[in-house]
Amino acid sequence: MPAIRLSRKNLAIPYAIFLLVFVVAPLFVLVYYAFTNGQGQFTLANLTGFFTDPNTLGTLCYSFAIAFVTTAVCLLIAYPTAYILAGSQLKQKSVLVMLFIMPMWINFSLRITALKEILTFIEGNLARYPFFNAVIGMSYDFLPFMILPIYTTLSKMDRSLIEAAKDLGADEKAAFLKITLPLSVPGIISGVSMVFLPAMTNYVVLDMLYNSTYIMGSLIGSYFAAYNWHGGSMIALILLAIICIFTLLTNGMEEEDSRAMGGARL
Amino acid sequence: MKKASVFNRIFIALVLVFLYAPILILAVYSFTSATNIGAIRGFSMKNYVTLFTTPELRDMIFGTLLLALGSAALATILGTAGAIGAFYSSKRVNAGISTINQIPVINADVVTGFSICILLVVVLGVSKDTFIPLVAGHVTLCAPFVFLSVIPKLKQMDSSIYEAALDLGATPAVALKSIVLPQIMSGIVSGFSLAVTLSLDDYFIATYTKPATFDTISTYVVNATKGSQTTIKTALWALSTVIFLVVILIVAGSNIRAFREERRKG
Numbered sequence: 001m002p003a004i005r006l007s008r009k010n011l012a013i014p015y016a017i018f019l020l021v022f023v024v025a026p027l028f029v030l031v032y033y034a035f036t037n038g039q040g041q042f043t044l045a046n047l048t049g050f051f052t053d054p055n056t057l058g059t060l061c062y063s064f065a066i067a068f069v070t071t072a073v074c075l076l077i078a079y080p081t082a083y084i085l086a087g088s089q090l091k092q093k094s095v096l097v098m099l100f101i102m103p104m105w106i107n108f109s110l111r112i113t114a115l116k117e118i119l120t121f122i123e124g125n126l127a128r129y130p131f132f133n134a135v136i137g138m139s140y141d142f143l144p145f146m147i148l149p150i151y152t153t154l155s156k157m158d159r160s161l162i163e164a165a166k167d168l169g170a171d172e173k174a175a176f177l178k179i180t181l182p183l184s185v186p187g188i189i190s191g192v193s194m195v196f197l198p199a200m201t202n203y204v205v206l207d208m209l210y211n212s213t214y215i216m217g218s219l220i221g222s223y224f225a226a227y228n229w230h231g232g233s234m235i236a237l238i239l240l241a242i243i244c245i246f247t248l249l250t251n252g253m254e255e256e257d258s259r260a261m262g263g264a265r266l
Numbered sequence: 267m268k269k270a271s272v273f274n275r276i277f278i279a280l281v282l283v284f285l286y287a288p289i290l291i292l293a294v295y296s297f298t299s300a301t302n303i304g305a306i307r308g309f310s311m312k313n314y315v316t317l318f319t320t321p322e323l324r325d326m327i328f329g330t331l332l333l334a335l336g337s338a339a340l341a342t343i344l345g346t347a348g349a350i351g352a353f354y355s356s357k358r359v360n361a362g363i364s365t366i367n368q369i370p371v372i373n374a375d376v377v378t379g380f381s382i383c384i385l386l387v388v389v390l391g392v393s394k395d396t397f398i399p400l401v402a403g404h405v406t407l408c409a410p411f412v413f414l415s416v417i418p419k420l421k422q423m424d425s426s427i428y429e430a431a432l433d434l435g436a437t438p439a440v441a442l443k444s445i446v447l448p449q450i451m452s453g454i455v456s457g458f459s460l461a462v463t464l465s466l467d468d469y470f471i472a473t474y475t476k477p478a479t480f481d482t483i484s485t486y487v488v489n490a491t492k493g494s495q496t497t498i499k500t501a502l503w504a505l506s507t508v509i510f511l512v513v514i515l516i517v518a519g520s521n522i523r524a525f526r527e528e529r530r531k532g
Contacts, residue, residue, distance in 0.1 A: 008442065012351020012363060015344050015409070019366045022406045026381035027369075029389055081281050084274045096278070098517055103285050105463050105513045109487035110506040115490065116286035117295075117503075121303040142385055143285065202373040204469055208491050217376045218471075224380060224474060229388055236377045254398075 027240075033233035037219070046234035056219065063215040066131070067199035070138040074195050075188065077139070078146035083180075085147075086154035097151065102160070104144045112208045115140050132213040139206040142198060146191040153187030154180070189250045197243055216242075289510055296503035301496045313504035314499055323501060330466065330482040337404035338461035344405065345412025345461075346454050350446065352413075353420045364417075366409045379403055379471035387475070399475035404465045411464060412457030419453035420446075 037043045050056045085097055103111060115137060120126055126133055155179065200215035214222070216239055223232030231264040295303055307375040317323055342465040352363040370378055386392045394400070402424040423446070447454075469484035476485065482504070490498050 008350055008354040008438065008446075010351065011347040012355055014358065015348025015351065015361055015413070016359075018344055018348075018405075018409070019363065020383075022382060022402055023366055023369050026385040028376075029385045030377075030381050033384060033388075077284075080277060084278055084457055088274070094521070098521065099282060100285070102513060102517060103289075104467075104505070105516075106289065106509055107483050107487070108467055109469060109484045110502065111289065111486060112507060113491060113502060114292040114506060117292060117303045118288045140284070140288075140336060143281075170518055197372075201376045201470075203376075204488055208488060217374070220376050220380050221473075224383070229384055232380055233384065236380050239374055239377050243374065243377075 030233045030236050030240075033229050034237045037230060046230055049231075049239060059214045059216060059219055063200040063217075066134055066215060067196045068140065069135050070142065070199040071192055072219050073135060073139045073247065074143050074146040075192070078143060078191060079184075079188070080151055080234075082150035082154055084148050085151055096148045100151075100210060101144055102146075108141050109208070111203065112137055112141060112205055114208055123239070126210045130206075130209075130213060133209045134206050134213075135209045137209050138195075138199045138202065141202070142195045142207055145194040149190040150184060152177040153184050157183050167248055185253070189253055193246065193250055200242070201239065285295070288385075289506065290407070292503050293507040293510060296500070296507045300364075301500055312384065313500045316501040317504045317508070320498075320501065324499075325504070326481045326483060326486045327505070329480060333404060333463050336467035337401050337465050338408055338458055340401070341405045341408035341461045342412050342454060344456045346416050346450075348409070349413045349416035349420060350442070350450075353417065356394065357478050369477060369504060370406055372412045375407065375468065375470040378406060379474035382406060383474040394475060397475045397477065397480075398515040402479070403471040403475040407468060408461035408464050409470055411460045412454070415457035416450055416453040419450035421450045468515060504525060 012015065034036075035042055035045055037045065081100065085100070086098075092197075116126070117135070117169075119133060121254065123129060123227060161179050161183075162175050164177050164247060167202065201220075203215050203218035206213065206215060206218070216235065219235045220232050220239075223235065291303060297309055298307045300307040340408060344460075347516075348363065348367075352360045381400060382403045384401060387394060392398050408487045414496070418451050419460070427440050427449075431445050432438065436444070467484065468482070469488060471486050472482045473488075476482070487502055490502060
């Protein structure tokens with residue numbers, strides 16, 4: 001009497017339970033802790049506290065500034081790199097592409113250590129350019145994550161579209177702006193989402209480069225160190241909200257873009 | 267045209283210099299007795315001797331590897347079974363699992379680590395010394411990526427072979443093992459390797475869930491940069507060099523294998 005048959009469907013049960021316990025339940029716990037105080041009573045103090053304290057608001061702005069500049073720098077370096085790589089006819093192209101992805105597999109803390117030693121040698125005192133160093137550190141850490149998705153979309157692109165555009169009289173610049181750039185938007189979006197959010201939260205890069213200004217992630221770290229679960233949960237929730245808004249925005253753009261791609265195919 | 271390609275080459279070379287100069291300069295200095303970049307000292311293997319003979323460093327390296335392989339194995343089993351199960355479940359169940367699966371993928375690691383710490387350690391009172399929170403955190407980090415690398419292989423699979431096996435008298439379990447698994451193996455393998463690299467690179471989940479006496483490479487390096495112990499600091503230069511070489515060997519090895527396979531097929 002096989003009560004539970006080993007059908008293919010049932011294979012999902014352990015994973016579904018796992019997701020409920022370790023992904024869904026923690027989120028509920030976060031919400032509970034964010035809206036209660038130490039006595040377990042409901043409170044909005046954590047929320048209002050965040051949005052009325054100039055320090056935490058400053059942290060929010062600083063995180064956005066770092067994330068924005070880092071994303072821009074990565075995009076400005078990654079797009080031309082991916083474009084050149086995708087268009088090159090080199091024999092060793094796969095090796096070259098591999099070289100740009102390989103840093104992903106080297107532990108980030110060791111890479112940042114290496115960068116720190118170099119920056120210390122060049123600048124003498126790291127504390128002199130904290131914002132600049134943070135952006136350099138983040139860009140150094142995340143650049144491969146921007147190059148890879150853009151390269152993937154560009155190399156999958158149908159090159160005959162560009163030839164067609166040129167046959168129809170478009171010059172190099174027009175063909176790029178009207179064909180290549182719009183078609184590479186999905187790659188740009190996934191690259192941006194892989195850089196922007198980590199740049200708001202990866203406070204270790206700042207710590208290691210002696211930048212003591214807080215970003216959003218550092219707030220969680222400091223609440224964690226002070227055993228303040230309620231304050232930390234609220235920051236985590238605010239970060240989650242930012243992540244949700246960001247994801248919805250980029251998904252919307254992607255949908256619009258896939259429509260644009262359909263248009264380009266016609 | 268010729269001019270543009272020279273410019274392209276220079277651009278690509280500059281990006282590569284940005285990505286690799288710090289690691290390579292550190293690698294050169296790891297073979298000297300210098301304690302700062304820029305200082306000129308003689309050749310010395312003392313960093314490598316320290317790296318391989320200090321028990322603290324050895325434990326940390328093996329601990330990190332064990333954690334990565336263990337949680338990647340667990341994540342691979344869970345994620346693969348989950349992907350197969352979800353793929354053959356009703357549309358609604360499949361959509362539900364896929365949606366929850368996206369949460370840890372999009373979420374910031376700080377939030378994932380913090381929320382798991384709150385649920386397991388603060389609410390349920392599980393001691394961090396049991397390693398349960400740490401392993402749970404790393405499996406949560408990795409399993410969704412295994413799920414995501416197996417699903418496309420299931421979609422590409424020829425489902426009629428499975429049906430044929432059942433018609434010829436195979437039990438579902440046998441058909442699953444000898445028909446489905448081989449067809450999705452490449453997805454499982456890439457999911458597993460992704461899981462290993464994610465675990466090796468993680469700092470945030472480990473820092474919120476690890477036992478106080480246990481360190482991964484990331485948490486150890488981050489703490490070491492705050493201290494002023496130069497022997498440890500320069501021994502980590504050696505570690506960075508060793509990891510760099512290992513990554514190069516793995517990449518070269520897998521490229522050569524892929525090349526040979528291609529030649530055999532061709």
